[in-house]
Amino acid sequence: MIAACAVATGPALASDRHDHDRARAALQAGEIQPLATVLQRVAADHPGQVLEVELERDGGRWIYEIKLLQAGGGLLKLEVDAASGQVLKARARRQEGR
Template identity: 60%
Template sequence: MADEAYDHDRARAALERGEVMPLRAILDRVERDYPGKVVEVELEREHERWIYEIKVLQSGGALRKLEVDGRDGTVLGVKGRDRKREGSEGGKR
């Protein structure tokens, strides 16, 4: 619990200093371009840059992990897999 409180405090301080966009603004952008249910959000400091790591469960079972620049909301990368597609491909081989 102490680590979570510390992380929350770091995120709040970064927001107050204007180093990151509010989470709601980030999620609005993500939900528009990657519809689905947000299942996890983390804010991490990587190489002097704040990165939101957001996991989205999309319809059909696809799970996407997005890395989003905390300062301007730019999607830096998308990883993920489509479980439905993987299962059907495995049965065809």
Template identity: 55%
Template sequence: MKPIALTSLLASALLALPAVGRDDDHDRAREALKAGQVMPLRTVLERLEREHPGQVLDIEIEEEHGRLVYEVKLLQSDGRLVKLELDARTATVLRRQERGRRD
């Protein structure tokens, strides 16, 4: 993955946290990382590359049912679009949706 893409993904993930203002989003993401509530995005992306190969199209972090969840969209080499929901603390896959490739 290109460094600029990783930076863009990180910015997207940080800005996706629900909050009143953008500054609050960044602060909340940083505090969640410091408190051990989320795994660092770099670690999550490295694990995804090994376990679910594909091009990361989008990544967001949201709160669902009282816990933080990374939502990741991947495009696999065969053209399938995969959406994963990962526990943000452990990177455990909570849900996987897959769409076949379009010809």
């Protein structure tokens, strides 16, 4: 899996760079909270290991999509308002076979 990420081609890397630039600009403009701040706030109510984080623009609002691995193997996907840190949606999936 890591090797596949490491051999990404130019267009994929350009897209990643663009995404990072957009996120940085939104942070500097005060449109979003820093990811570390949001993760700390989320951890208080939704403990788990962070597996993946995406920052997306949805209907004029910045949303952090956070996937967490919880104790017992459950997967929790959160949609968090990137400006306020408020959890908008939480969807839990249990590990198969449990």
